[in-house]
Amino acid sequence: MRVLGVDIGGTFTDLALYDTQAGTTHVHKVPSTPDAPDQAMVAGMGEICARAGVKPAAIDAVFHGTTVATNAVLQHRGAAVGLITTKGFRDVVHIGRHQRPQNYSIMQDIPWQARPFVKRRHRKVVTERIVPPAGEVLEELNEAEVREAARSLAGTGIEAVAICFLFSYLNPLHERRAAEIVREEMPGAFVTASADIFPQFREFERFTTACMNAFVGPGTDRYLEQLAASLREEGVPGELHVMMSSGGVATASAAAEKPVTLLLSGPAAGILGGVWAGELSGRARLITFDMGGTSADIGIVTERGVGEASARDTWVAGYPLLVPMLDVHTIGAGGGSIAHVDGAGGFRVGPRSAGARPGPACYGYGGEEPTITDANAVLGRIDPDRFLGGEIPLDPERASAAVQALADVVGLGLHETAEGIITIANASMARAIRSRTIEKGHDPRDFTLVAFGGAGPLHAAEVATSLGVPEVLVPPYPGITSATGLLTSDLKYDQLRTVFMIEGRIDAARLDRELSELASLVEDQLLQDGIPDGEITVVAALDCRYVGQGYELRVPLPECRFTDGALAEFHLLHEQEYGHAMGDPIEIVNLRVTATGKRPKLGPPCVRAGSLADALLGEGESVFRQGGSLTRLPTQYLERARLPLEEAVPGPAVIFQRDATALVPPDWSALADPSGNLLLERRAP
């Protein structure tokens, strides 16, 4: 079986092709074609197939990571959306939680008011009302009003309709009936019912999620359709699958119905690529650290797998989002982040970025402000001729000039300033990692830092040092880790239902009944996708809290059945998460069921042993802080592909490969692992 992973980003389209029988992997990178993304995919696919000596017709399945829905939200370019909602609640999506995003600002905008997914003129109300606790119908749905609303929307060029009724998570019948009527009146429109995306309480967040889904729906649908068509034209028989924010993949047709689940498609694939690399070397507790040109994505992986973001804390482009997402933390620090002194003398790095154009000063594209990449160049930590495989020759003079200009303002020397830029950037990344681990009761010292992205391996050892992390793992293909991650994922579908049951009054029979209903829904979806019964795993969980609390913790139900043990487990989890447990009764808020269908996984890469002599490209000087002062140290430049296996190379050294550069500081050593990973280890504490 041959599987192809394609990660289409704004600048590059990354590809990985894996032959499960032969155990061979090929990777490739081509420039993206943002106006017609399928062109880059087709071109890249042709090239990678040629290298592998196979025809596109031999590809059994294509896995895709996409930014199409993300960009539609970030750039606010989506469909014209109409909303049909419960009478009396026309403006829930406009008022939101009535909180200003910023405490100290008069001139701020509120995203959902300044850039609504649905203009008020397209928000229609209809008579209906469902009430808790069990979704009783207080007022019947007025179908004539729904029809009237749909007709009036149809006349105004609306392409997509969100249907958002209060308490639909308890009883979705009104929403579903309204959706039917809208489809009758508006054939061809993209229709979303809020409970069908994710039936969870908190109306503003659920309605906004549904509106966002409608907003990105038609565009994502067309995009996936176009990709699939291009693949068919190239004779690729396999079905197109898309990576979701949850870290699972869905078929393109399932994904097209819930495009709002694709917003973190790329970063999720990156974390999975990091997990795959960790597994190659037998590491289970990982901090994934994906640093590119404008930002760094951080993920935490434990024996329990990749953490999922709490629904209360998930935001995209300033809008709340209630869908399962891997817990990816993004900070605005990348190779292009600009260092500057603000109006009052504060030394800052980012969040402003020079991006790819003009890019860092050393690119020579006209950028004049010093960036993190310029600082690395000044310190001799990247080789100007080998940056990104030599595709962009760097101009170290320009880097020095840009950093020197800043040094003059700060009143420090050139190297001090360059090293300061790196220190501030590394500290902010270390801080983000600390907050993600220590806050959750994890000790970062028990983790391995998996560094990828173009800039990750360059910064990882110093970030690890400040966290006390003893080991850094650089995956085999650090520049295309997301594309490899695409080939490690399972098909995955989630279902959720809000129940609100309190300890002492728990109806276990009802819980089990609802769990099995949810389970059969997700199982059916996998069976439809052609996954054989034996390859399907279903797991369940409860979202619980102490009665009165507002945030839930997730308690796993491995047997898909409710047991009293689950409640005991909750006390333990609360203790672990917050440092103490309470004696109060527990409230079950949501039931969750996830079904996964196994897919063939990417295998280990082929590794050849070299020798240090082969690997040595030359020697230079680079600058490090040693015992408080900056010192120039002789530094070995090595080529990764030719390193000997299992032979520690002491730092300082810089290790090059086509798509990334790894820095081995003085107190660290590097070792090529037979698994294909490069391991950096801290020698002295």
Next chain:
Amino acid sequence: MSVAETRVDPITASVIAGALDSIAIEMGHKLAHMSYSSIIRESEDFGTVVCDAGARQLCESPQSTPLQSGPIPGYVRGINRRFAEIGEEWKPGDVVMHNHPYYGASHGPDVGFVVPVFFEDQLVGFSATTAHHLDIGALTPGSCGIVDATDAYAEGLQLTAIKVVEEGRVNEWVWRILRDNIRMSSVVVADMQAQIAAARIGAERFLELFERYGPETVQGASEDLMDYSEHVLRQEIERLPDGTYSAEGKIDGYLDHESPAYRDLPIVASVTVEGSDLEVDLTGTAPQVDLPINMPFEGTVDIAIYLVLRSILLDSDTHDPVPTNSGLFRPITITAPEGCLANPRYPAPTIARFVAGNIIAETVMRALAPHTPEAVAASVGNLKVIASSGLREGGHWVHMDIIEGSYGGRHGKDGLDAVDTLYGNTRNNPIEDIESHLPLRIKRYELWPDEAGAGQWRGGIGSVRDVEFTEPGGFSIEADGNKWPPLGAFGGRDGTAGSIILNPGTLKEEQLPSKIPFRKVEAGDTIRTIAPSAGGYGDPAGRSIERICEDIADGYVTKDSARRDYEHYRLTS
């Protein structure tokens, strides 16, 4: 560097600034997740701060409401004052509870918990949390709408520098007093425990910073960061022309009170700019009253003023981020004559001071507006706080809702609609949460259009919210802005005052004033609150026809009012 002298290098200062921020963020995150009452976990009416040994603020959680985090240094100073009076001192392992509004606390329901941080036997700082509690044992249920308390004793428990944990030993007796004197005490006490846990996490992390970098570096960086924030604010003050600028605002007070001393009360602010110093003098503000709309000078008045000055001069949307620390207070002096609403004498009651304080902030903004027109809004629509309660299965239920206001039009932008204003920045409670847990039904929650002030940039639109009791219960309300509409600015029209109506559209319909002491209701009774719509900015003649038509299409204004308010629209249509 333009800051004259620094104690540590700018790189280390930047690293420590980030570390301090993450401490406060972690505290806020833990508190929100662990707490029980919706006023803390949903509305986020809480604050988390770390102070140095001199009670100077070093950082705060951005999740905090400004009116909760801002007062924390005052809480610590108030505890120190009480300790000095009784010959007590801070010891390792202490946890101190405090809510006395004449000892730096914001008002009684905002209880602070302070944990001292010791490094090698030296007191090096404090980690503190404040939060609004549902009930603090006042005369009627809930901790808002206690508008008929005649003195501080009627407002509930006065907790002045109480060591609930003394050198590591828990004082169970204090908790017993609380449990016996507070409604819904199990929730209130659990929230307090969450506050203590969050304050302890902050203390632990702050100590780790000392262990890691050493006291000289942490303290040096702290001083540098405060100097930095001070310097940034001074730069902005210097841009304002020297001089004294005044404005007067009005609060409703008690509209149904027989004595004029309680109604239509003036708030006067005179802002004097001299170089990089700025003084706010509240002389001319109405005398204090024996009802609880007096505002603690420290903890409410000062915070309202700091908040609005910072939001105008260092607007986080248009400026580089500035560390939130006590350096920001240094360029500003605040005076208010003793015995006025803004500086009452003990035991004048203060528990319902919230909405009046927003008018202080607003009046300061209006005083400065002519000199910084591109950074201000026309007048805001004020807020309302409602306590609903009842007895169920033998115990009380108490619920608090803060009803949003709206922002006035701004330079180049319309006002924000239906949003918490100025020093308040809480969140509403989801309807799906309220109805699942309380005998309340929300029947309507929408914008209330066509009442915002016209202008080149229209005022923000208020909301309407109808809440029905499905069981007998009671409610109380503290609000303002039912009589005095938000004013327009630079030629913009005034907005529209808000209102509170019991049982609208029925034979029992009743218009209520903005202060409503506890009142019983029957099942089926409905309270309608209408938030004020804010003032317009700039001459309405400057509004583009296109924007007016967009507003009409979205139902924000009707054609009739557009014809009335916008002459150029009338002539073209």
